[in-house]
Amino acid sequence: MSGSRKEFDVKQILKIRWRWFSHQASSNSAVDSQQGEFWNRGQTGANGGRKFLDPCSLQLPLASIGYRRSSQLDFQNSPSWPMASTSEVPAFEFTAEDCGGAHWLDRPEVDDGTSEEENESDSSSCRTWNSELWCWNNNKYRPVIYNHLYNGERGMSLHRTSNSSQTLSSCHTMEPCSSDEFFQALNHAEQTFKKMENYLRHKQLCDVILVAGDRRIPAHRLVLSSVSDYFAAMFTNDVREARQEEIKMEGVEPNSLWSLIQYAYTGRLELKEDNIECLLSTACLLQLSQVVEACCKFLMKQLHPSNCLGIRSFADAQGCTDLHKVAHNYTMEHFMEVIRNQEFVLLPASEIAKLLASDDMNIPNEETILNALLTWVRHDLEQRRKDLSKLLAYIRLPLLAPQFLADMENNALFRDDIECQKLIMEAMKYHLLPERRPMLQSPRTKPRKSTVGTLFAVGGMDSTKGATSIEKYDLRTNMWTPVANMNGRRLQFGVAVLDDKLYVVGGRDGLKTLNTVECYNPKTKTWSVMPPMSTHRHGLGVAVLEGPMYAVGGHDGWSYLNTVERWDPQARQWNFVATMSTPRSTVGVAVLSGKLYAVGGRDGSSCLKSVECFDPHTNKWTLCAQMSKRRGGVGVTTWNGLLYAIGGHDAPASNLTSRLSDCVERYDPKTDMWTAVASMSISRDAVGVCLLGDKLYAVGGYDGQTYLNTVEAYDPQTNEWTQVAPLCLGRAGACVVTVKL
Structure with missing residues (x-):
């Protein structure tokens, strides 16, 4: 092909064919319209304008549109070709000789907005005007009449007719065939x-x-x-x-x-x-x-107790942290079953040390861990005896019962090992010298999470003016879970734990003050009714001291009370004991060093900062050092021989606008002195307080606007408060106790 010729875009031809087949026409007009369509199509020039193709330089890929070159005048089979009959249509192409038969007529110049320079640069441009084909020739657009376009081999003439003119006109109004397209193969x-x-x-x-x-x-x-x-x-x-x-x-x-x-x-x-x-x-x-x-x-x-240790070690070796975490948690949760499987006794000493160091093992007591260690050592006694003292250091020996320690001292495995004997003596000192325990604190005196029990939050005031629900907190999982509901609404009641059961005492139901008592068994999840108190009380404090349960102070609906009743679980009856020196409602009650302490509260005229303690052996109340602040609705608990007073409010009876407190004080009975410690993150009135493990938990309360669901824990060893998982329900005045399940 000469340099002046232009290759015709196959995609344009396919578009042209589609447009031809979309309407009916006679065979002659179809042929002419094809010619007109071909002549009228062009390519985009560099300046964005249309470059029209010269029919003299047009060479068509005829096979792609249903034609074929052949000396025979037949039509290549195409079911969609728009012809009324199966008449033969010649295949054709334009050559230089064919173009020699074209007649150029002189006409006035056509002003199409194209500069002469542009036309000169494109000597083969053609376009339609008034339904006629015009091509550039001798610096002018001239109409073209093909009265004998002769294809030498075929010996036939094509004559322009009115039908062909109409076809050219219709082609002129069609959309450009060179518009861009985007194709995406779905399954490429x-x-x-x-x-x-x-x-x-x-x-x-x-x-x-x-x-x-x-x-x-x-x-x-x-x-x-x-x-x-x-x-x-x-x-x-x-x-x-x-x-x-x-x-x-x-x-x-x-x-x-x-x-x-x-x-x-x-x-x-x-x-x-x-x-x-x-x-x-x-x-x-x-x-x-x-x-x-x-x-x-x-x-x-x-994961299974029989394979979780192997998967845990494999995940650690491969660096699969998520799998290692899941396998480790599974091992901790099912540790009692894991230690009975072969994988446990086959572990190396390094892996045993990692397990024993964990606080997250789900075990009932520390004795279980010690027995598991001894089982591992005896599996290969000669080789593993040398690792015994190193591994025994991970056992919390001070938390074992004294009689268990005595048996260990005489055990042949420990008797001849000096390091083991040192660890056993350290544990015995912890039991023999309780007054020195604050100085004997170590990682071995910290209880594992599963051995400290479960925290229960019972009832309280909520947005519905009285919650009956009970939820529990699992230290291992750091989650609160609803577990039960009380039989009826109670506000300002007391709760104590006897024989791992919750005793709900007194309170008010919104209409009257109660003296009723009911008992909840967390293991069977059942309630039972107990004998009532002698006195109706709300705002009372309840605690267990050396077996019996005490109900202290409160309000009977008419007056503030200084009376105290004691429940005898053996006789299953209530009896009065010595009265306090001061009537107290919303009082905080706790047991420390064999005595019952009544802290703060309200006496009808103001909040109190006085404190008194009851000795059950003398049946007498004794005044103690006063707190630095008046506190009603105060939460109290004990840890390591010290009494803690947390939160509360201070307001006279004539002014109900409370000054809420976030302050915390600590009482030492040996010095009879109160000392301020780190304050809570927010003020909490009617806060529930309890010891769980080696931390003090402040649960819920009221901040002056909201019934709180937040919970924070105090570490006495670091003097710091940290946030823990929130309650499922915000509540103030909830009774919070620990139960070992």
């Missing part, structure tokens, strides 16, 4: 990878061989690099393997490598119990993050 990637998989299966076009053991696996670098960061780094950097045709995969299981190579091509992988560990370790090496995640999830579903 899938088909491409299927083809690549086929190449892999037939070992075609492979450019690398992976050698694992005695297996040689051909593959394609491009595919491996696109899936694996490991291979991407290997093949795209200047390292030795990037140039090698064979790469040795040291320490890789061949079948797992082949499975992962297939995954790179197909995105599919079969996970089974017998191959999951090899797959995971190989996937970690190849940095196949999606496969690693899938394998970890598979192993999480397989």
Whole structure:
């Protein structure tokens, strides 16, 4: 083709054909319209304008639109060709000789907005005007009449008719055929990878061989690099393997490598119990993050007391932190079952040490841990005896019962080991010298979370003016969970724990003050009715001292009370004991060093800062040092021989606007002195306070606007408060106690 000719865009021809087939026309007009359409189409020039094609330089890819070059005058079969009959239509193309038969008529110049320079630069431009074809010739647009467009081989003439003129006009009004299009194959990637998989299966076009053991696996670098960061780094950097045709995969299981190579091509992988560990370790090496995640999830579903230790160690070795965390938590939760399985006694000493150091083991007491350690040592006594003293240091020996320690001292395993004897003596001192316990604090005196019991928050005032729900707090999981409901609404009541059961005492139901008592058993989740008190009381304090339960002070609906009743669990009856020196309602009550303390409260005229204690052996109340602040609705508890007063309010009876307190004071009975310690994060009136483990918990309360669901814990050893999980329901005046389940 000469340099002046222009190749016709195939996409334009396909568009033209579609437009022809969208309307009916006679055979002659169809042919003419095809010619007109071809002549009228062009390409986009550099300046964005249309460059029109010269019919003399137009060469059509005829086979693409239903024509074929042939000396025969027949039509290539096309079911959509718009002809009324099966008359023959000639295949044709324009040549230089054909163009010689064109007649150019002189007409006035056509002003089409195109500069003469532009027209001169495009000597083959043609366009339609008034339904006629005009082409540039001798610096002018001239109409073209083809009265004998002769294709030498065919010997036939094409005559322009009115129909062809109309067709040209209709073509002129059509939308441009060269508009941009965007095509997206929906399954292109899938088909491409299927083809690549086929190449892999037939070992075609492979450019690398992976050698694992005695297996040689051909593959394609491009595919491996696109899936694996490991291979991407290997093949795209200047390292030795990037140039090698064979790469040795040291320490890789061949079948797992082949499975992962297939995954790179197909995105599919079969996970089974017998191959999951090899797959995971190989996937970690190849940095196949999606496969690693899938394998970890598979192993999480397989966790059992018989295999959780192995999965935990394997996850740690592979650096799979999520799997390790889940396996560790499972081990801690089911530790009682885990220690009865073979995996436990087969663990190395280093893994045993990690387990014994954890606070999260779900065990009833420390004796369980010690017995588990002895079982592990006896499994291989000769080899493991040397590790005994090191591992015994992780046991919280001071928290064991004194008789248990005495038995240990005479045990043959410990008798001849000096380091073990030192640890046993340390524990005995903790029991023999209780007054020195604050100085004997160590990691071994800190109880494990599961051994401290469960915190229960019972009732209280909420946004509905009286909550009947009970929820419990699990220190191991740091979660509150609803567990039960009281039989009726109670406000300003008291709760104490006897024989691991909750006794709900007195209070008011919104209409009257109560003297009723009911008992909740957390193990059976059942309620039972107990004998009532002699006096109706709300705003009372309740505590257990040396077996009996005491109901202290309160209000009977008419007056503030200084009377105290004692419940005898053996006789199952209430009896009065000595009265306090001062009537007290909303009083805080706690037991410390064999005495019952009544702290603060209201006496009808103001809040109190006085404190008195009851000695059950003398049946007398004795005044103690006063607090630094008046406190009604105060929360009290004890830890390590000290009494803590937390929160509350100070307001006279004539002014109900309370000054709420976030202050905390600590009382030492040996010095009879109060000392201020770290304040809470917010003020809390009617706050529930209780000891859980080695921390004091302040639960709920009222801040002057809201019934609080927030909870914070105080660490006496660091003198700091920290936030813990919130209650399910905001409540003030809730009774908070600890129960060992």
